[in-house]
Amino acid sequence: MKKFTSRKHFRRSSIFYLIAFAGVLSLVHSCNKTKHTPEATTVTNTTTRSATTPLQQGVAQTKVVSVMGITTSTTGTTNVIFRELEEGFTVSDPTVISALKTAYAGNEAVKITFDPWKAIVTQVSAASSGERAAHNARQIVSSPGSSRMVDLANTNPDVINNVYAEGVLNNTTPGLTDVIPDMATAQLMFDYLTHQCCALPGPYTIDYCITYQYCEDGCYARAHKMCYIINNKFRYATHKIFSFAYPDGPYTLSVKGEKWGGCCINWWYHVAPLVNIKTPTGIVAFVIDPAMFDQPVLLATWLHAQENPVCEGSNIPKVTSYNLQPTSSYAPNDTSSFVTDPDYTDTDTTLVHYRPLTTCP
Numbered sequence: 001m002k003k004f005t006s007r008k009h010f011r012r013s014s015i016f017y018l019i020a021f022a023g024v025l026s027l028v029h030s031c032n033k034t035k036h037t038p039e040a041t042t043v044t045n046t047t048t049r050s051a052t053t054p055l056q057q058g059v060a061q062t063k064v065v066s067v068m069g070i071t072t073s074t075t076g077t078t079n080v081i082f083r084e085l086e087e088g089f090t091v092s093d094p095t096v097i098s099a100l101k102t103a104y105a106g107n108e109a110v111k112i113t114f115d116p117w118k119a120i121v122t123q124v125s126a127a128s129s130g131e132r133a134a135h136n137a138r139q140i141v142s143s144p145g146s147s148r149m150v151d152l153a154n155t156n157p158d159v160i161n162n163v164y165a166e167g168v169l170n171n172t173t174p175g176l177t178d179v180i181p182d183m184a185t186a187q188l189m190f191d192y193l194t195h196q197c198c199a200l201p202g203p204y205t206i207d208y209c210i211t212y213q214y215c216e217d218g219c220y221a222r223a224h225k226m227c228y229i230i231n232n233k234f235r236y237a238t239h240k241i242f243s244f245a246y247p248d249g250p251y252t253l254s255v256k257g258e259k260w261g262g263c264c265i266n267w268w269y270h271v272a273p274l275v276n277i278k279t280p281t282g283i284v285a286f287v288i289d290p291a292m293f294d295q296p297v298l299l300a301t302w303l304h305a306q307e308n309p310v311c312e313g314s315n316i317p318k319v320t321s322y323n324l325q326p327t328s329s330y331a332p333n334d335t336s337s338f339v340t341d342p343d344y345t346d347t348d349t350t351l352v353h354y355r356p357l358t359t360c361p
Contacts, residue, residue: 043206069081070104086216087268152307211355215255219271241273246335272292330346
């Protein structure tokens with residue numbers, strides 16, 4: 001995992017910087033708390049399937065992916081991102097680079113071998129016909145015009161936080177309440193979700209624990225699972241909020257994983273649930289992200305936390321856009337279209353795969 005130096009032109013309101021940075025430094029201390037069981041009822045997806053074998057810490061992973069983008073930096077480093085993985089990678093083997101460029105040009109799914117802790121791709125091989133068919137069968141929903149470009153250093157946080165006015169709520173689960181009545185109720189819900197962390201000993205009150213402790217990848221599965229619980233256990237409506245560092249320039253989303261060992265975590269996108277909460281000043285949208293914080297936070301705070309100035313290298317920490325989506329959007333196909341996971345097959349498989357893993361090597 002790359003370590004980075006301080007960003008040269010990091011300008012923003014000191015108040016929001018301190019709020020965001022403090023939130024990242026804490027990185028959910030509640031995940032280290034004693035296991036708490038609010039009630040005995042297990043929250044289970046009605047369509048849950050048996051997931052596959054957990055992965056091993058420190059062992060290279062393989063996955064069928066499609067190339068989202070491949071670029072060469074001014075220093076000659078080849079960077080690549082994949083639709084199916086949140087993390088950005090570097091590639092040094094010329095044969096691997098050539099194979100990825102061919103796959104990108106032909107929009108073909110390939111199987112890669114990669115080290116998520118070093119953020120490198122080491123091998124590429126052809127996907128089988130069955131793997132390609134399964135990959136191509138994913139449902140994609142388009143959201144033209146939903147992406148919002150943003151410059152956090154020069155944008156009033158109040159403008160960013162006013163996402164409630166856009167009003168994209170859960171539209172798949174009937175009978176949900178649109179607004180959480182107060183922050184205390186939201187915090188109780190947040191704590192329940194946090195207590196399902198895989199870093200804690202079971203038994204859990206859901207079918208698969210949530211992998212907050214492994215932040216290299218899997219935000220899409222964590223967000224989908226959290227929304228399911230918020231919708232079906234607590235009966236509140238949800239949105240999804242996606243942040244992107246793609247495609248404008250040599251940027252990355254960067255969070256310093258203080259709780260998970262102190263390494264810099266670099267993504268090309270990130271996603272978390274967004275809920276509406278009634279506050280003394282009106283209804284406000286808050287992000288629910290126990291992998292980064294120990295309480296609901298405003299959108300501007302969540303976005304600022306992904307521009308950590310300590311994590312600067314050849315790619316500058318910068319959020320270039322965000323996208324407010326319905327709960328059904330699972331992972332990006334690009335910055336304005338998304339794949340879905342209506343039966344939670346990929347969600348549950350991802351959570352089981354990542355259950356024993358931790359963020360920093």
